[in-house]
Amino acid sequence: xxxxxxxxxxAFYGDQKVLECVTLDVDKGDVVSLIGPSGSxxxxxxxxxxxxxxxxxxxxxxxxxxIDYHNKRSLRRARERFAIVFQQYNLFQxxxxxxxxxxxxxxxxxxxxxxxxxxAIEILEKVGLGEKLKSYPEELSGGQQQRVAIARSLALxxxxxxLDEVTSALDPELVNEVLDTIRLLAKEGRTMIIVSHEMSxxxxxxxxxxxxxxxxxxxxxxxxxxxxNPDTDRAxxxxxxxxxx
Amino acid sequence: MWERIAEELPRFFTYYNVIxxxxxxxxxxxxxxxxxxxxxxxxxxLAILKLTKSAMLLPLRAVALVYIEFFRRIPFLVTLLLIxxxxxxxxxxxxxxxxxxxxxxxIATAFIAEIARSGLESVPAAQxxxxxxxxxxxxxxxxxxILPQAWKVILPPAFSFFVMFIKDTALASQIGVVELTYxxxxxxxxxxxxALAFGVVLLLYYMLSYPLTKIGAWMEKxxxxx
Amino acid sequence: xxxxxxxxxxxxxxPYLIGGAWISLQVAFLSFCGGMVIGLFxxxxxxxxxxxxxxxxxxxxxxxxxxxxxxxxxxxxxxLPEVGILxxxxxxxxxxxxxxxxxxxxxxxxAGFISVRQSELEAAxxxxxxxxxxxxxxxxxxxxxxxxxxxxxLYILMTxxxxxxxxxxxxxxxxxxxxxxxxxxxxxEVFSLxxxxxxxxxxxxxxxLLFVGRVFFRVKGKVx
Numbered sequence: 001x002x003x004x005x006x007x008x009x010x011a012f013y014g015d016q017k018v019l020e021c022v023t024l025d026v027d028k029g030d031v032v033s034l035i036g037p038s039g040s041x042x043x044x045x046x047x048x049x050x051x052x053x054x055x056x057x058x059x060x061x062x063x064x065x066x067i068d069y070h071n072k073r074s075l076r077r078a079r080e081r082f083a084i085v086f087q088q089y090n091l092f093q094x095x096x097x098x099x100x101x102x103x104x105x106x107x108x109x110x111x112x113x114x115x116x117x118x119x120a121i122e123i124l125e126k127v128g129l130g131e132k133l134k135s136y137p138e139e140l141s142g143g144q145q146q147r148v149a150i151a152r153s154l155a156l157x158x159x160x161x162x163l164d165e166v167t168s169a170l171d172p173e174l175v176n177e178v179l180d181t182i183r184l185l186a187k188e189g190r191t192m193i194i195v196s197h198e199m200s201x202x203x204x205x206x207x208x209x210x211x212x213x214x215x216x217x218x219x220x221x222x223x224x225x226x227x228x229n230p231d232t233d234r235a236x237x238x239x240x241x242x243x244x245x
Numbered sequence: 246m247w248e249r250i251a252e253e254l255p256r257f258f259t260y261y262n263v264i265x266x267x268x269x270x271x272x273x274x275x276x277x278x279x280x281x282x283x284x285x286x287x288x289x290x291l292a293i294l295k296l297t298k299s300a301m302l303l304p305l306r307a308v309a310l311v312y313i314e315f316f317r318r319i320p321f322l323v324t325l326l327l328i329x330x331x332x333x334x335x336x337x338x339x340x341x342x343x344x345x346x347x348x349x350x351x352i353a354t355a356f357i358a359e360i361a362r363s364g365l366e367s368v369p370a371a372q373x374x375x376x377x378x379x380x381x382x383x384x385x386x387x388x389x390x391i392l393p394q395a396w397k398v399i400l401p402p403a404f405s406f407f408v409m410f411i412k413d414t415a416l417a418s419q420i421g422v423v424e425l426t427y428x429x430x431x432x433x434x435x436x437x438x439x440a441l442a443f444g445v446v447l448l449l450y451y452m453l454s455y456p457l458t459k460i461g462a463w464m465e466k467x468x469x470x471x
Numbered sequence: 472x473x474x475x476x477x478x479x480x481x482x483x484x485x486p487y488l489i490g491g492a493w494i495s496l497q498v499a500f501l502s503f504c505g506g507m508v509i510g511l512f513x514x515x516x517x518x519x520x521x522x523x524x525x526x527x528x529x530x531x532x533x534x535x536x537x538x539x540x541x542x543x544x545x546x547x548x549x550x551l552p553e554v555g556i557l558x559x560x561x562x563x564x565x566x567x568x569x570x571x572x573x574x575x576x577x578x579x580x581x582a583g584f585i586s587v588r589q590s591e592l593e594a595a596x597x598x599x600x601x602x603x604x605x606x607x608x609x610x611x612x613x614x615x616x617x618x619x620x621x622x623x624x625l626y627i628l629m630t631x632x633x634x635x636x637x638x639x640x641x642x643x644x645x646x647x648x649x650x651x652x653x654x655x656x657x658x659x660e661v662f663s664l665x666x667x668x669x670x671x672x673x674x675x676x677x678x679x680l681l682f683v684g685r686v687f688f689r690v691k692g693k694v695x
Contacts, residue, residue, distance in 0.1 A: 050378045051377075051378070052374060052377070052378065076380055079378055079379070079380050080380065082378075083378075084378055086371065086374075086375065088371055090371045090372065090374065090375035091375075092372065092375070092376075092389075092390050093372070093394055094390065094393035094394050103389065104379040104380070104381070107381075107385065107389065108379060108380045108381060108385070156379065246553050246554045249553070314670075315666075315670055318627075318631070318669060318670040318673040318674065319631070319666045319669050319670060320631040320632070320633075320634035320635075320645065320669060321634075322634045322635055322637070322638075322645055323634060323645060323648070323662060323665055323666050323669060324666070326648075326658070326662050327659070327662040327663060327666060330658035330659050330662060331659055333658075334658075334659055412537075412538065412539040412540070413539070414539075415539035415540075415541040415542055416541060416635065418541075419638060425542075426539065426541060426542055426545070429542065429545065430545075433549060438550070438553055439545075439546070439549035439550040439552075439553060440546070440550035440551075440553050440554075443542060443545050443546040443549060443550050444546065444550065446542060447534075447538045447542055447543070447546060450537065450538045450539060450542065451533075451534065451537045451538055454537035454538070455533065455537050458537065
């Protein structure tokens with residue numbers, strides 16, 4: 001049985017259809033990358049999974065359990081199992097790094113503060129921010145803030161990690177530290193869905209790549225295949241444009 | 246005129262009169278302060294109410310919306326008279342001071358709800374979204390994330406509303422509250438020159454309002470940098 | 472509750488009240504215009520004047536924005552006669568509101584003056600415009616566009632401010648409400664009706680100003 005099955009989902013943003021008949025399967029331990037031009041619906045798909053944009057039809061099934069995004073309890077449950085990291089990190093400005101990471105597990109998941117803090121410190125050390133526990137987001141660089149955001153989502157113990165263009169807002173010199181963190185997570189066997197423009201990185205970490213355009217999934221397949229020799233014309237055209245340099 | 250004023254000065258600034266004026270000044274200050282403090286609480290409640298999304302609370306949200314749009318567009322004198330007569334009709338025996346405080350409260354609620362709404366909106370939507378996907382409910386989001394950031398944007402305008410309202414409390418003299426304007430009329434009726442009575446009261450209002458305005462400006466500067 | 476609501480007794484007075492609302496608008500309008508003239512002189516003095524004249528304007532603005540309009544009018548009405556200047560209630564209210572508005576409008580217009588870009592002024596200078604021409608062709612149009620929101624906001628506040636004229640016997644909206652109250656004793660009905668009228672008048676004024684602003688001054692904005 002597939003771990004996560006997205007089956008023929010549509011989604012709207014106001015009157016505009018932003019996802020059309022999107023179907024995607026994710027296995028446990030998969031690293032699926034979504035690539036494609038701007039506005040193709042990649043970020044929207046992640047937002048739909050986490051309930052920020054509700055699908056109008058189709059099904060999303062996680063480990064045999066269907067998620068009903070219009071049902072409060074089902075939505076809550078879905079949000080416990082997915083964790084998303086945003087392009088703009090979205091750290092809570094009024095809290096320290098440690099508080100940012102521990103607040104949800106303690107306040108929302110109800111876990112013990114001591115246990116959560118110990119874990120949080122471990123995670124933060126893993127992403128290389130062990131020295132910055134008491135710092136505030138505004139004191140950190142973009143790359144550091146993004147790593148805190150990743151640590152924050154890991155502390156929630158999600159089953160699937162969603163990364164929405166997490167390096168797109170960073171200065172070039174800061175991108176690698178975040179990519180290194182993601183490489184680490186991929187090596188650990190985390191199930192992840194990544195939206196990214198970093199093609200060489202995507203080629204390196206993904207087990208599967210989906211090319212999207214205009215709200216539809218055009219082609220899904222092996223990283224090498226999609227990037228070097230795609231079947232569809234649209235994918236070919238896109239690859240030609242971006243892989244020129 | 247100046248001779249008359251000069252002649253009246255010692256009679257005007259007797260111990261009794263000075264205490265009378267100071268008490269009236271304090272009443273003016275208290276009216277605005279208590280009314281605005283209560284208005285902040287109620288206004289905050291209304292602002293939060295307007296953020297809820299459940300269908301069950303829709304009628305309350307509608308009431309909040311109408312209330313806020315309505316009470317920001319009525320003169321203080323009319324609100325004062327309305328509340329005065331409503332209390333009379335219900336049979337509530339309240340002092341005119343209480344009626345005035347309630348009137349300030351009612352209006353402050355509407356204005357501060359607007360200020361609070363604007364302040365809450367100033368917090369980037371991304372903060373709300375991050376909280377939402379981590380399963381924070383509305384109150385948790387407000388308490389731990391939004392309010393700690395929004396209060397800096399809410400406090401300066403709320404404070405300057407309070408300072409501004411000190412001037413509006415002058416209308417309370419019309420229902421008999423012994424505040425600063427009323428005291429001017431009393432002293433004038435006692436025979437003192439109107440120029441002296443109202444002139445001194447104008448000065449007292451100035452002495453109340455000007456420093457508070459400066460504090461408000463300082464507050465705004467301080468909170469803007471941080 | 473020992474009071475029953477009978478709106479029927481008050482409904483016949485609605486046209487009378489609307490007439491009062493019209494007077495309120497007129498008083499606000501006249502005071503606003505007067506205040507704009509004062510404000511223009513004040514703002515120009517603050518921007519171009521010498522140190523002493525600037526201080527005088529500062530004092531004027533500070534005084535009128537830190538003291539209640541009601542007491543200002545009381546002073547004009549009761550204190551000035553003591554030096555021989557007699558005015559009826561209409562004159563006192565109008566003068567008081569004008570002077571009061573002048574204080575706020577000086578500040579508003581000064582902010583507008585500051586917003587005029589230096590480059591525009593330099594361009595006007597090279598075209599050989601003197602001060603008065605600069606004001607007419609460069610500064611004023613720009614100012615009116617930038618200041619439109621604060622100006623219309625003040626105007627609305629002034630319309631509400633006319634209600635205190637009732638204290639001096641003027642038969643604007645609140646004054647007429649007091650009259651009806653004295654006759655019928657239907658206090659709650661009268662004053663709630665009056666309140667509703669103020670809301671309607673204010674919203675209508677806001678919408679009109681917004682429309683004028685959008686059409687003539689390319690202003691964006693909303694009422695709610």
